[in-house]
Amino acid sequence: MDALDLARWQFGITTVYHFFFVPITIGLSLLVAVMQTRWMRTRDPQWLRLTKFFGKLFMINFALGLVTGIVQEFQFGMNWSDYSRFVGDIFGAPLAIEALLAFFLESTFLGLWLFGWGRIPEKLHLSFIWLVHVGTVLSAYFILAANSFMQNPVGYTINETNGRAELTDFLAVLTNPVQLVTFPHVVAAAYMTGGAFVLAFAIWHLWRTGTPAVDKPMYRKAAKLGAWTVLVASLVVIGSGDVQGKVMTEVQPMKMAAAEGLYEDVPEGVGAPFSIITVGTLDGREEVWALTVPKLLSYLATGSLEGAVEGIDHVQERYELTYAGSELTAAEDYRPVVPVTYWSFRLMMGLGFAGMAIAAAVLWALRGTGSRTGESRLEGHRMWAWAGALVLFMPLLANSFGWIFTEMGRQPWLVMGLMTTQTGVSPGTTTGEVLTSMVVFTLLYGALAVVEVGLTLRYGRAGAEQVPEDPSFDPAHRSDDDAFLFTY
Amino acid sequence: MELTTIWFVLIAVLWIGYFVLEGFDYGVGALLPVLGRDTADGSVTGETRRRQMLGAIGPFWDGNEVWLLTAGGATFAAFPHWYATLFSGFYLPLLLILVALIVRGIGLEYRGKVDSTRWRRRMDLMVVAGSAVPALLWGVAFTNIVRGVPIDAEMEYVGGFWNLLNPVALLGGLVTLTLFLTHGALFVALKTDGQLRHDARALGLRLGVLAAALAVAWLWIVHASTGTAVSWVLAGLAAVALLAGLAAARAGREGWAFTGTFATIGLATASLFVALFPDVMPSSLDPAWSLTVENAASSQKTLGIMTVVAVVFTPIVLLYQSWTYWTFRRRISGHHIPTEVHPAAVTEETRRRVGAS
Numbered sequence: 001m002d003a004l005d006l007a008r009w010q011f012g013i014t015t016v017y018h019f020f021f022v023p024i025t026i027g028l029s030l031l032v033a034v035m036q037t038r039w040m041r042t043r044d045p046q047w048l049r050l051t052k053f054f055g056k057l058f059m060i061n062f063a064l065g066l067v068t069g070i071v072q073e074f075q076f077g078m079n080w081s082d083y084s085r086f087v088g089d090i091f092g093a094p095l096a097i098e099a100l101l102a103f104f105l106e107s108t109f110l111g112l113w114l115f116g117w118g119r120i121p122e123k124l125h126l127s128f129i130w131l132v133h134v135g136t137v138l139s140a141y142f143i144l145a146a147n148s149f150m151q152n153p154v155g156y157t158i159n160e161t162n163g164r165a166e167l168t169d170f171l172a173v174l175t176n177p178v179q180l181v182t183f184p185h186v187v188a189a190a191y192m193t194g195g196a197f198v199l200a201f202a203i204w205h206l207w208r209t210g211t212p213a214v215d216k217p218m219y220r221k222a223a224k225l226g227a228w229t230v231l232v233a234s235l236v237v238i239g240s241g242d243v244q245g246k247v248m249t250e251v252q253p254m255k256m257a258a259a260e261g262l263y264e265d266v267p268e269g270v271g272a273p274f275s276i277i278t279v280g281t282l283d284g285r286e287e288v289w290a291l292t293v294p295k296l297l298s299y300l301a302t303g304s305l306e307g308a309v310e311g312i313d314h315v316q317e318r319y320e321l322t323y324a325g326s327e328l329t330a331a332e333d334y335r336p337v338v339p340v341t342y343w344s345f346r347l348m349m350g351l352g353f354a355g356m357a358i359a360a361a362v363l364w365a366l367r368g369t370g371s372r373t374g375e376s377r378l379e380g381h382r383m384w385a386w387a388g389a390l391v392l393f394m395p396l397l398a399n400s401f402g403w404i405f406t407e408m409g410r411q412p413w414l415v416m417g418l419m420t421t422q423t424g425v426s427p428g429t430t431t432g433e434v435l436t437s438m439v440v441f442t443l444l445y446g447a448l449a450v451v452e453v454g455l456t457l458r459y460g461r462a463g464a465e466q467v468p469e470d471p472s473f474d475p476a477h478r479s480d481d482d483a484f485l486f487t488y
Numbered sequence: 489m490e491l492t493t494i495w496f497v498l499i500a501v502l503w504i505g506y507f508v509l510e511g512f513d514y515g516v517g518a519l520l521p522v523l524g525r526d527t528a529d530g531s532v533t534g535e536t537r538r539r540q541m542l543g544a545i546g547p548f549w550d551g552n553e554v555w556l557l558t559a560g561g562a563t564f565a566a567f568p569h570w571y572a573t574l575f576s577g578f579y580l581p582l583l584l585i586l587v588a589l590i591v592r593g594i595g596l597e598y599r600g601k602v603d604s605t606r607w608r609r610r611m612d613l614m615v616v617a618g619s620a621v622p623a624l625l626w627g628v629a630f631t632n633i634v635r636g637v638p639i640d641a642e643m644e645y646v647g648g649f650w651n652l653l654n655p656v657a658l659l660g661g662l663v664t665l666t667l668f669l670t671h672g673a674l675f676v677a678l679k680t681d682g683q684l685r686h687d688a689r690a691l692g693l694r695l696g697v698l699a700a701a702l703a704v705a706w707l708w709i710v711h712a713s714t715g716t717a718v719s720w721v722l723a724g725l726a727a728v729a730l731l732a733g734l735a736a737a738r739a740g741r742e743g744w745a746f747t748g749t750f751a752t753i754g755l756a757t758a759s760l761f762v763a764l765f766p767d768v769m770p771s772s773l774d775p776a777w778s779l780t781v782e783n784a785a786s787s788q789k790t791l792g793i794m795t796v797v798a799v800v801f802t803p804i805v806l807l808y809q810s811w812t813y814w815t816f817r818r819r820i821s822g823h824h825i826p827t828e829v830h831p832a833a834v835t836e837e838t839r840r841r842v843g844a845s
Contacts, residue, residue: 056832063597066550067590073560074582077575085643088568089786096561097797103554104805108812111547115816159787164568166787426576428644437583444587448594455601462832480818483826488542488600 003431004422007079010438012407014071016400017445021065023399026140026187027194028058029133031229035222036126045467046218053464054198054222059114060455064448066107071441073099079434083414083424086328089166090156090173091146098142106135118473118485125473140187148179150415151406152251158418165418178251181244188236189352189402192395195229196355198222201460203362203388206378211463216376218464223362230359230395237352242300249301252416254315254334255409258341260297261285261312268308271295276346283338312338328419336411344405348398355394358387491791492781495566496768498798500761502562506555507626507664508671508753512746513545513552515672517592517619518665520612523676523691527683532822537684538612539825542596544679547816549596551809553589565794569643569784570768577637577645578629581652585622592618603833620665627664631657634710634760636778639771643779656709663706666699667730667756671749674733678742681821689737692745696734703730707756714763714770722759726752 001009032054039047073095076084084092112120113128120128149156155172156165167173202223205211211219249256257263263285266272274296280287295305302309316334323329365377365384378384410416414424472478473485524538564571575582595614599607635656638647673692677685707723715723733748764770768784771777785791829838 056830059597060601063594067593070553070557070589070593071586073557074575074586076564077560077571078579078582079576081572081576084564084572085568088564088571089790092561092563092565092568092571092786093790093794096558096565096794099554099558099561100797100801100805103557104551104809107550107554108805108809111550112812112815115543115547120815167790167793170789170793426572427642428646429576429579433579436580440583440587444590448590451594451598455598459601459832462830465831481821481823484543484824485826487539487820487825488546488596 001431001435003429003434004425006431006434006438007425007429008421010079010434010441011075012404013438014068014075014441014445015407016403017449018065018068018072019399019403020396021061021068022140023186023190023193023396024061024197025058025065026133026136026190027192027229028054028061028197029129029136029194030191031194031198031225032058033126033129033133034225036129040122040126045469045471046221046464048467048471049218049464050222052467053459054201056459057197057201057456060452060459062110064452068445078437079426079429080414080424081426081428083419085164086419086424087149087165087415089164090149090153093167093170094142094146094173098139098146102135102139102142104135106132106139109135115484115486118478118482119475121475122473137187140190141183144183144186145174145176145179147406148176148182149173150413151182151248151410152176152178153415153418165415177247178244181240181247184236185240185244188233188240189395189399191233192230192237192352192355193399195226195233195359196391196395197226199226199230199359199362200388200392202226203378203384203391204460205463207381207384207388209380215464216379220366224366227359227363227366230355230391231363234352234356234359241349245300246303249309252410253310254312254319254336255341255406256301257310257312257315258336258338258409259345259405260309261338261342262297262309263313264311265314266298266309266311269306270298271306272297272301272309274300278342323417328423329417331412331420331422334412336409341405341409344401344408348401348405351394351398351401355391355398358391358394362387362391490781491788491795492785493766494795495562495785495791496761496765496781498795498802499559499562499566500758501802502555502559503761504754504757506552506559507668507757508750509552509555510549511623511664511668511753512671512675512749513549514619514623515668515670516541516545516676517596517615517672518623518669519672519676519688519691520616523673523684523688524612529683532682532684535608536822536825540680540682540684540820540822541676542599542615543820543825544676546596547812550593551812553593562794562798566786566791567768567779567781567784568786569779573639573643573645573769573779573784574633577639577647578632578652580649581625581629585625588618588621588625590618601830601833602835603829603838604835605837607835623668624661624665627661628652628657630664630757630760631660631706631710633769634714634764636714636770636772638773639769639777639779640773641777643777643784646773656706659702659706659709663699663702666695666702667749667753670696670699671746671753674737674742674746674749677737678746679819681819684822685742685819689740689742689745693734693737696730696737696749700727700730700734703727703752703756707759711759711763715759716762719759719762722755722762726755726759729755 032051035047035051039051109128109131113132116125154176155169157168159166202219205219206216206223260274273292273294275290275292278287278290298307298309299305312335319334412420414421520538520541524534524541526534591614595611595618599611632652637645640646670692673688673695676688677692704727711720711723729748729751733745736748737745766781767778768781769779
């Protein structure tokens with residue numbers, strides 16, 4: 001492996017890892033804000049307990065998202081310095097704005113929310129968790145705008161003198177057609193993840209026979225909130241994903257062709273099928289057996305059941321003619337690794353649908369009131385314990401596969417049509433340096449994962465702590481000498 | 489003023505913001521084992537003192553760290569070549585800093601999550617190392633940036649790792665480390681009460697004398713080779729501010745003492761940036777190969793847009809961050825530290841302790 005491969009592996013490892021915690025942070029900050037709002041409205045102590053319970057779990061996960069995010073801010077300069085030089089003019093701006101608008105908001109108000117229990121008037125305190133959530137969504141917007149530029153560069157011109165991409169229209173960068181469909185897709189997927197997180201722990205406490213009977217209705221509330229969040233968000237994910245496929249086919253036809261392993265063009269009027277599962281040769285060229293849905297690929301790619309879909313071989317031919325001339329864009333092979341693209345696309349969708357199905361099943365099981373209520377239906381059945389464990393990971397892994405599809409499917413491009421990945425790597429860094437950092441980050445992230453999962457399970461299992469009969473967090477009712485309700 | 493000059497100033501402001509703010513929470517983190525020891529009279533346990541210290545930086549440290557992220561992002565946007573050369577060139581020190589910031593953040597957030605001495609000791613170690621390493625290495629990095637490093641005609645750093653650890657740079661590292669320790673000790677003196685407050689002030693005074701000696705020598709060496717009249721004045725003011733701060737600490741005026749170190753770090757950083765201008769990364773091989781505000785900058789378009797964004801949002805950020813400091817302005821005493829343990833944090837140790845009492 002050379003420095004290029006190692007730099008790619010490091011980016012893949014650190015980014016996929018970082019993105020476990022990002023959607024949890026986005027989704028859970030919303031749900032904790034909703035829980036706290038419900039408590040303020042109803043004064044039902046169960047909502048307060050849920051706020052505190054999921055607030056703790058939120059913090060455990062947020063911490064890792066935060067610290068691994070620091071690496072992301074500097075990694076472009078460390079390992080991808082030629083890329084940074086080439087696109088800094090355009091790509092740097094959303095990153096800087098993300099820090100200034102979103103990171104300050106998130107971190108400052110999270111500090112206020114966390115340490116502010118009992119020290120800040122209640123309504124003001126509630127507004128902080130909402131501001132944290134706004135910060136996470138703003139952050140998503142700007143970083144996705146930067147990524148969308150890599151998928152579909154817009155609003156730029158190539159400066160002939162210095163050979164760099166320069167900004168001509170910042171609004172175009174922020175309203176990139178890819179961005180406009182990716183942002184709702186990713187944020188809704190994050191809500192799915194947050195909903196599934198709440199749902200998973202709620203199901204577990206409903207299933208467990210040891211949960212006090214008086215607490216069951218509380219976990220039922222949480223389960224319903226989580227499940228509804230998963231369901232509604234998944235509809236947005238599906239809708240936006242559908243439009244995304246069509247935009248992608250226009251700007252990155254190779255990615256769509258690779259998503260199906262479609263080598264030969266399918267002309268207008270025929271309708272390209274979509275395979276759910278294929279058994280074939282490793283490069284996906286020869287098919288041994290496949291379960292296919294007729295005309296679905298044509299629909300996914302074009303919106304018409306009989307639309308024409310360009311095959312991999314044809315795109316390859318076109319790109320060879322268009323891009324061979326320049327050092328930045330010349331490549332032997334304009335095809336991504338087809339099996340990775342093919343399977344990550346299916347895993348993304350499959351896991352997403354499975355998460356949705358579990359959420360629907362839980363809602364069905366929780367129906368009804370009275371003596372035979374939903375919470376008693378879940379209790380003690382092993383199936384539900386499994387459902388809880390699985391639903392936690394489904395949207396989480398669907399996110400990962402979605403990004404693996406998006407980024408691996410773009411290869412060999414770093415910026416589509418402008419710069420190949422191999423030309424973006426830092427020319428001055430040695431293989432030893434990149435290897436060192438890759439190994440260090442991988443080991444460190446691995447160790448932290450063990451700690452993080454351990455703490456999440458520990459706090460998740462312990463369940464929602466008790467709160468005083470009539471809790472008031474109004475500082476007016478507390479003395480300056482009282483012990484803090486939270487401190488490190 | 490040229491847009492490139494405005495952005496040079498803005499980047500300087502971001503680094504100054506980072507050092508004056510996170511400087512004290514690095515200092516507090518690194519001083520945990522020193523100021524957080526059990527007292528001789530046993531009135532307050534070391535654990536309570538450590539929690540007073542961590543509670544004092546708790547609501548702020550994360551917001552302080554965003555100044556670094558914003559400095560990084562803004563450098564990327566305004567001076568892509570500076571960003572690319574600096575971070576690909578200073579590769580291993582930056583890696584160390586990133587690792588330090590990761591273990592530190594985790595140490596701070598996870599420390600209270602398990603009630604066990606061993607767990608806390610580990611997390612404390614992470615906080616201490618994670619605070620001391622960046623405090624040292626940023627001084628090393630900035631001394632190298634200002635004094636110049638081997639950069640070739642392609643804007644690539646070609647000096648290797650050991651070249652960065654030259655004596656002057658290491659002195660610079662000791663300066664930032666001791667300054668941040670002083671800054672942190674005086675912050676503890678300002679923000680806590682009881683014996684801890686007095687111990688912190690006394691320690692801050694002693695550390696401050698050491699920092700002053702090192703800083704004067706270092707500023708002298710740096711400005712003797714690259715300084716301008718303005719940078720000399722700023723460096724001189726930094727020294728005066730430090731002495732004034734220490735005098736205030738001696739007189740028991742903690743607010744003024746902290747203001748003194750705050751101004752010292754700000755002025756010293758400003759003096760470095762003034763000495764640097766109009767270069768952003770001078771080359772020690774050939775001055776013609778230096779990265780400057782001109783040849784490292786983004787297009788006028790990007791700089792213009794970023795200027796509008798910065799002018800609108802920086803004051804807003806300053807406003808709400810200052811408000812956080814106002815909200816949590818009260819001194820933290822031993823009796824503010826809660827004694828109850830979260831049910832999920834309970835361990836054998838908790839049970840033994842509760843059983844014994």
